[in-house]
Amino acid sequence: MLNEDVPFRYPVSLYLQRIEGNVTLRLFLDADGRVVSDSTRVVQPSGHTALDSAAVAGAAQLRFRPARRAGTPIPVSLLYPVHFRHPDGRMPAGDTL
Template identity: 30%
Template sequence: AVTRGVKPDYPSSARSRRVEGRVIVRMVVETSGQPGQCSIHSANPQGYFEEAALDAARRMRFRPGTKAGKAVRTLVLLPFDFNLR
């Protein structure tokens, strides 16, 4: 679960071209709740929003997954939608 969400900055190059899109960030949520090993799983369109999504993902905090009552590292796919509305 997300305990501190971060809204990504809308890149000015995308805003000026009126481009909207979606990026899915793949990350490991560490036992501390901090994101680790962030990478791009998919981006549509490519080349506009990837860095903004990665930056936001790295600043977020999570409640780590648990197994048998203990916190464990968890693979997460986190979507970021970029809409001008």
Template identity: 35%
Template sequence: MMARRRGLEGTVRLDVRVSAEGIPIAVKLKESAGHDSLDEAAVTAVWHWRFVPARRGGEAVEASVVVPVRFRLSADDAG
């Protein structure tokens, strides 16, 4: 991975709209990690995630959530 080789780390915050079925239906960048490659990797990953849907009155409903995606190198990755 290019980001790993370049030693990039950071946290991306995404606004995610989640369907009543727990599937992302919109993913938008809320706060960048400062590196386009990390931002793009976070957005791509979250499109594949499944969420526990929000509930209102005991029924699953569509809702928005802010999702932080943290990229951190371990000691093994650092060099």
């Protein structure tokens, strides 16, 4: 990933309630390392629609170093986890962050 800042925005209403969650996205990247418009899919939802939507919205701003095969940039598909954590929240069961 080439982004200096993470583009995911925690939904304010869920942040205030200290609701946390993990979302796993399937991203399709073009040969330039950009997320293909309207291709992002939620593979594993968080259980909160607002968190899932925030993850999908932020994914459009991600930038990656292009994948290469034999030195030639190629499009790829990858799984990308997004973790929404409140600084005062409890660590969810099974979480390793």
